Each structure stands twice: as structure tokens, then as C-alpha cells.
Amino acid sequence: MDQKQFDKIVERQTPKPVMFFSIIKAFLIGGAICTIGQLITFFYIRFFPFTERTAANPTVATMIFIVMILTGTGLYKKISQVGGAGSAVPVTGFGNAVVSAAIEHKSEGYVLGVGGNIFKLAGSVIVFGVFSAFCVALIKTILVKMGVVSW
Amino acid sequence: MIKIKYILLLLLFLTACSNETNQMVYPENDLPELEQVLKSKEAVYGYRSVMNKDDVLVSIDIRRMHQFSENKIAKNIKKELEEKFPDKEFLVSNDLKLKWEIEKIMKQNLKNDELTKSVDEIKSLLKEET
Structure with missing residues (x-):
């Protein structure tokens, strides 16, 4: 086989x-x-x-x-x-x-x-949670500075 | 047959019951212009308001699809009300706590000192950030 x-x-x-x-x-x-x-x-x-x-x-x-x-x-x-x-x-x-x-x-x-x-097991959740929160905050800051959205 | 059952179940879960709208101001007929401003807003379907001396607490119910910009709507209403009544201090929010506390005040029919105390309590609660 x-x-x-x-x-x-x-x-x-x-x-x-x-x-x-x-x-x-x-x-x-x-x-x-x-x-x-x-x-x-x-x-x-x-x-x-x-x-x-x-x-x-x-x-x-x-x-x-x-x-x-x-x-x-x-x-x-x-x-x-x-x-x-x-x-x-x-x-x-x-x-x-x-x-x-x-x-x-x-x-x-x-x-x-x-x-x-x-x-x-949960370490990866914390690492990627913090990282994605950082990315989202960065995008939002840029959008606020551009005047698209407000806080 | 099983599929039909699931579709029915899904329909039951996805459709929600709608509440009756409530439009109340306490003490009654104190600020008729306030009601006019709130009624003219398309995004707002219900409101409760409590007035104590110079403080006016306004709790608004915002329509589902407008809830994405709830802060903006509350801010605009606050601005409009402050322009109409410059001598009063407004607190406009769609927070559930504010709504329930105002309902409690209306139910218990609070007056004078008790009313001032609970209005101050609500104001300090809503200022809290964490």
C-alpha cells in the first residue's frame, strides 16, 4: 500500500x-x-x-x-x-x-x-491584541488629523 | 422540514421587539421649546428630561442606524439647546444609566433637595471616564 x-x-x-x-x-x-x-x-x-x-x-x-x-x-x-x-x-x-x-x-x-x-496559551492574544490596538489607534489618529472623523 | 425549522428559528432570533417610544419632561410643561428641538430631530425617537434649577438632564433614544454617530448627535443637540437657553446648563446623552435614573426620579416624584442631590449624583457619574 x-x-x-x-x-x-x-x-x-x-x-x-x-x-x-x-x-x-x-x-x-x-x-x-x-x-x-x-x-x-x-x-x-x-x-x-x-x-x-x-x-x-x-x-x-x-x-x-x-x-x-x-x-x-x-x-x-x-x-x-x-x-x-x-x-x-x-x-x-x-x-x-x-x-x-x-x-x-x-x-x-x-x-x-x-x-x-x-x-x-493566552500570550499570543495579548501580543496581537496590543499590536492591533496600536495599528487601529494609528489609523484613527491619521483619520482625525485629516478631518475625516472626530474622536 | 428541518431546514424550515432552522429558518423559522433564525427569523425569530433576528427580529426584535420594538419598545414604545417615550417622550417625557419632568416637571411637566416647563420647557416647551426643549420638546420642540428634540421632536425636530430625525435621529431621536424618544426622550426624557429632568430640570432642576439651572441644570437640565436630557436622555435621548437614538434610532438604530444613527447610533454610529451618537456622540455627534448628542453634541449637536446640546449645542442647539445651549444657544436657545444660554442661562441653563445641559447634559445630553443616550446613556442607559441616565435614562433609568431619570425614570426613577419621575417615578419617585423627587422634589427640591432630593432632586438636587440625585441630579448632582448623575452628573458626576456621567463625567467619569474609567
């Missing part, structure tokens, strides 16, 4: 991913996470002295706290198996990446294990 034949057999055996249903599932799970986030925002605006502009920070903190508990109990793994990108793209996916790395390397000690590896 040569490589081509083997590849053919593998291709026949692997189940085909159902794109349409995956997209629907990602949409529903991602939408559900964002709806919960929006409800938490409304909760903070309604019952605490936060405005729409300032309520974002406590909302993100609360969402990450909830995900921390879900990751620790192993529930977020089940959610992300169904939701896929829908559970990875919101800030909850970032929280999950940080907490799961911390749990994984706990046995290596708190300083070199947890401290050294906590941003192993």
Missing part, C-alpha cells in the same frame, strides 16, 4: 465535519455567552453606580470569574466542544486559556510552573 492509497482510506474513514450545523452551534453558544454578558452589564448599570461606558470593566471581570469556576469544574470544556469558536472568541475563551494553563502546570510549582506558564 503506498501513501496515496493510505490517504484515500483515511479520507473515507474520517467523518466529514458538518459545516452548517457547526456554524449554527457556534452562533448559538457565542450568542448565549454575549447575552449573559449583556445581562450582567444591565445588572451593573441598574443596581450599581456604573454608566454604559464604565460598566464594561466589571462585566469582563465577572465573566472571567464565572469562566474560572467553569474551567475548574471541567464544564467549560463541554461547552467549547459544542460551541467551538463561539466559546473561544468572546473574553471567556481568553479566561479559559489562562486558567487551564495555570491548572495544567500547577504540579511544577507556583513560581516556575504556574507563574511561568500561565500566559503560554
Whole structure:
């Protein structure tokens, strides 16, 4: 059996991913996470002295706290198996990446294990997040200077 | 059959319920020109306003497609109102907190000292950046 034949057999055996249903599932799970986030925002605006502009920070903190508990109990793994990108793209996916790395390397000690590896998965998010924010700010500054948009 | 179900589900998710528009000023009939200015704006479909001495808080509901330039609209309305009433200080915003706080004031029918206190509180809240 040569490589081509083997590849053919593998291709026949692997189940085909159902794109349409995956997209629907990602949409529903991602939408559900964002709806919960929006409800938490409304909760903070309604019952605490936060405005729409300032309520974002406590909302993100609360969402990450909830995900921390879900990751620790192993529930977020089940959610992300169904939701896929829908559970990875919101800030909850970032929280999950940080907490799961911390749990994984706990046995290596708190300083070199947890401290050294906590941003192993989420580090790229921070690097490219900061870089893209810099690029967007640069573009906006140029547009403001040209008089196309205002701050 | 399954496809039809999904299309129906999508329709249900994508169509939203619309709220009733609300146009209220507290205390009533104090500034009729204010209502005229707000009613003339196409982008604004609802407003709530509270007046206390020289401070006027105006919360506006901006139509969906105009929300991209919400700050600009609020700024323009503020400018227009300040030109009409130079002796008053206006705070125009489409922030949900402002809307809910004004509704609370209307519901509780606050007067004098209590009204001043809550108006000052709202003003300091909306100035906060972080």
C-alpha cells in the first residue's frame, strides 16, 4: 500500500465535519455567552453606580470569574466542544486559556510552573491584541488629523 | 422540514421587539421649546428630561442606524439647546444609566433637595471616564 492509497482510506474513514450545523452551534453558544454578558452589564448599570461606558470593566471581570469556576469544574470544556469558536472568541475563551494553563502546570510549582506558564496559551492574544490596538489607534489618529472623523 | 425549522428559528432570533417610544419632561410643561428641538430631530425617537434649577438632564433614544454617530448627535443637540437657553446648563446623552435614573426620579416624584442631590449624583457619574 503506498501513501496515496493510505490517504484515500483515511479520507473515507474520517467523518466529514458538518459545516452548517457547526456554524449554527457556534452562533448559538457565542450568542448565549454575549447575552449573559449583556445581562450582567444591565445588572451593573441598574443596581450599581456604573454608566454604559464604565460598566464594561466589571462585566469582563465577572465573566472571567464565572469562566474560572467553569474551567475548574471541567464544564467549560463541554461547552467549547459544542460551541467551538463561539466559546473561544468572546473574553471567556481568553479566561479559559489562562486558567487551564495555570491548572495544567500547577504540579511544577507556583513560581516556575504556574507563574511561568500561565500566559503560554493566552500570550499570543495579548501580543496581537496590543499590536492591533496600536495599528487601529494609528489609523484613527491619521483619520482625525485629516478631518475625516472626530474622536 | 428541518431546514424550515432552522429558518423559522433564525427569523425569530433576528427580529426584535420594538419598545414604545417615550417622550417625557419632568416637571411637566416647563420647557416647551426643549420638546420642540428634540421632536425636530430625525435621529431621536424618544426622550426624557429632568430640570432642576439651572441644570437640565436630557436622555435621548437614538434610532438604530444613527447610533454610529451618537456622540455627534448628542453634541449637536446640546449645542442647539445651549444657544436657545444660554442661562441653563445641559447634559445630553443616550446613556442607559441616565435614562433609568431619570425614570426613577419621575417615578419617585423627587422634589427640591432630593432632586438636587440625585441630579448632582448623575452628573458626576456621567463625567467619569474609567
